[in-house]
Amino acid sequence: MHAYRSKTCADLTRANVGETVRLSGWVHRVRDHGGILFLDLRDHYGVTQVLADPDSPVFAEIEKVRSEWCIRIDGEVKARDAALINPKIPTGEVEVFVRDIEVLGAAEELPLMVFGDQEYPEETRLRYRFLDLRREAMQENMKLRSDVVASMRRRMWDQGFREYQTPIITASSPEGARDFLVPSRLHPGKFYALPQAPQQFKQLMMVAGFDRYFQIAPCFRDEDPRADRSPTDFYQLDMEMSFVTQQDVFDTIQPVLSGVFEEFGKGAKVDTDWPQISYRDAALWYGTDKPDLRNPIKMQDVSEHFRGSGFAIFAKLLEQEGTEIRALPAPKGGSRKFCDRMNKFAQEQGLPGMGYIFWRETNGEMEAAGPLAKNIGPERTEAIRQQLGLEVGDAAFFLGGKPAAFETVAGKARTVIGDELGLTDKDRFAFCWIVDFPIYEKDAETGKIDFEHNPFSMPQGGMEALEGDPLKVLGFQYDCACNGYEILSGAIRNHRPEIMFKAFEIAGYPKEEVTKRFGGMVNAFRFGAPPHGGCAAGIDRIVMLLADEANIREVILFPMNQRAEDLMMGAPSEPTNEQLRDLSLRVVLPD
Numbered sequence: 001m002h003a004y005r006s007k008t009c010a011d012l013t014r015a016n017v018g019e020t021v022r023l024s025g026w027v028h029r030v031r032d033h034g035g036i037l038f039l040d041l042r043d044h045y046g047v048t049q050v051l052a053d054p055d056s057p058v059f060a061e062i063e064k065v066r067s068e069w070c071i072r073i074d075g076e077v078k079a080r081d082a083a084l085i086n087p088k089i090p091t092g093e094v095e096v097f098v099r100d101i102e103v104l105g106a107a108e109e110l111p112l113m114v115f116g117d118q119e120y121p122e123e124t125r126l127r128y129r130f131l132d133l134r135r136e137a138m139q140e141n142m143k144l145r146s147d148v149v150a151s152m153r154r155r156m157w158d159q160g161f162r163e164y165q166t167p168i169i170t171a172s173s174p175e176g177a178r179d180f181l182v183p184s185r186l187h188p189g190k191f192y193a194l195p196q197a198p199q200q201f202k203q204l205m206m207v208a209g210f211d212r213y214f215q216i217a218p219c220f221r222d223e224d225p226r227a228d229r230s231p232t233d234f235y236q237l238d239m240e241m242s243f244v245t246q247q248d249v250f251d252t253i254q255p256v257l258s259g260v261f262e263e264f265g266k267g268a269k270v271d272t273d274w275p276q277i278s279y280r281d282a283a284l285w286y287g288t289d290k291p292d293l294r295n296p297i298k299m300q301d302v303s304e305h306f307r308g309s310g311f312a313i314f315a316k317l318l319e320q321e322g323t324e325i326r327a328l329p330a331p332k333g334g335s336r337k338f339c340d341r342m343n344k345f346a347q348e349q350g351l352p353g354m355g356y357i358f359w360r361e362t363n364g365e366m367e368a369a370g371p372l373a374k375n376i377g378p379e380r381t382e383a384i385r386q387q388l389g390l391e392v393g394d395a396a397f398f399l400g401g402k403p404a405a406f407e408t409v410a411g412k413a414r415t416v417i418g419d420e421l422g423l424t425d426k427d428r429f430a431f432c433w434i435v436d437f438p439i440y441e442k443d444a445e446t447g448k449i450d451f452e453h454n455p456f457s458m459p460q461g462g463m464e465a466l467e468g469d470p471l472k473v474l475g476f477q478y479d480c481a482c483n484g485y486e487i488l489s490g491a492i493r494n495h496r497p498e499i500m501f502k503a504f505e506i507a508g509y510p511k512e513e514v515t516k517r518f519g520g521m522v523n524a525f526r527f528g529a530p531p532h533g534g535c536a537a538g539i540d541r542i543v544m545l546l547a548d549e550a551n552i553r554e555v556i557l558f559p560m561n562q563r564a565e566d567l568m569m570g571a572p573s574e575p576t577n578e579q580l581r582d583l584s585l586r587v588v589l590p591d
Helices: 059-063 122-127 136-158 199-207 246-264 279-286 312-317 336-348 371-388 403-420 497-506 511-517 519-524 539-546 577-582
Strands: 020-033 036-042 047-052 070-079 094-105 180-183 191-194 212-220 233-242 276-278 324-330 355-362 365-369 395-401 431-435 440-442 449-451 477-482 485-492 532-538
Touching (some): 036 059, 059 094, 233 246, 246 477, 365 371, 497 511
Antiparallel strands (some): 020 036, 070 094, 233 532
16 A cells, blocks of 8 residues: 555545545544544545544544644545535545554644634734645635646647747846846846846747747736735736737637636636727726726716806816816615715715715606705706716716826726625626727926836837827727736737837937847847737736635735735845855945
8 A cells, every 4th residue: 555645535435435545634623522533634635534433443642633733544434324424525425434543744733723714814824824725715726726827828829829938037127117136146236137027038039930929927026015916926828929910919818818717717707798998988987997897887077067067166177177077877876875975985085075966756756966966957967867877766976177186086986886786797707908008198297208108019000100299199008907907918019120219219218228228129120020919917816806816815825915025934034144245245224
């Protein structure tokens, strides 16, 4: 017999009754039923109930066993009595009577319990992550992650892509976040960088003629943490293609992603229609460029109904350039209690509040209620109702000013309204493409033109587009959003050196600086670069959605905490003096 096991803890069925087996695993829990000891023995695959009574030759040794001890047992498989069958586990029809036991690893008092659903502080969970990962939910999340990655790989190969590995140690390159720098021992005073993305390398591969590349790529960014973002490193499904348009990229990656969500979405509906929404419309309708389309609410511009109206606050706002009034329709939200609650929500978000109108039935007729309705009068109120398509029992909320100042709060309010009124279809994955991103923006204080989004995107219209107003230039850049999260970002690349130099010149970067900072790519584009484009899909975020988790750390094996610390391994740590000498470095701490 094998030294540790002849079966796993998920293998045994009624067909094994009478066999002598060897199992190894962790003691999930111990129960004493009138002198008979029951142990749930757990391994990566499942749980088997084992038992011993005082007649067992190792009963005294089993009495010493505690939760999370790692043990090996030999015993005889027996059928459970019909009344004791556990249909919740595959091995629920049998149990193993213990004849021999070996303690492979005893456990001290546990800082967190593996059995049960107790909540523990994040600090405890991350410091003892090896115990936290033994919990069933965490085991399932990590298996899901592994299966999703394997599925992505298969689907990319089926699409004619090959996987290639790009360097992990490279040169610093601005990708929108801070680099992690690596000091060079052989070149004192110089630093490598961990790649924020394989962006430049995958473009160089297209110049080299590889045509279809993909990689499950680790990326490193020194970022502030969020619930849906790791502060140090993450993985993405990275891909690039030659001789393609924006639509070609969509048509290639959409079946990969939809297939993964269909395979692992636990029966939730996966939308087949992925609408293409301009960046401008996404901001107008949803207050965000990663909208949750499970929520049917769309904001609308209702400025004309308030211009010159009796509601002085909005009327005066609209006299200022660049301002507008937007309405958030709230079907079934037509009660003063709900309206007051949403007004308080806006105040908690830092705004003065949200105006509202709600429609009710009075003496058999529809009546508009609320302070706004009284101020603007029945004619304007009715025009608003008709524009928004609302009826008795519905409401509308209003925000005014420069959109940049209220869009974020409006987007959050839209989410709250959808959730509280039961409008959001939770059993569904809804996708959309966000397209037509502006390449440039103007700094409100300095008036300087700079890049608003990816500077390496091909401008729509090419060189001709760059001859006009920079703020009207759109790029062939796109994101994919699912259920309120950005899960993919990409672009058709600017592969023409003359267009690239012009694009950077508009943002104040001279040709010499562009050549210095991106020399490898600029040089490559001088030697017959093909049109190319691609994207990267965030694996951690996709698995988070599929696992129905609200925090990305629940689907990462060994995540950092909110302060970008690894409490288990003690990172970041102070270097030794010898290490610093080898690298010709000295640490100067801030005051």
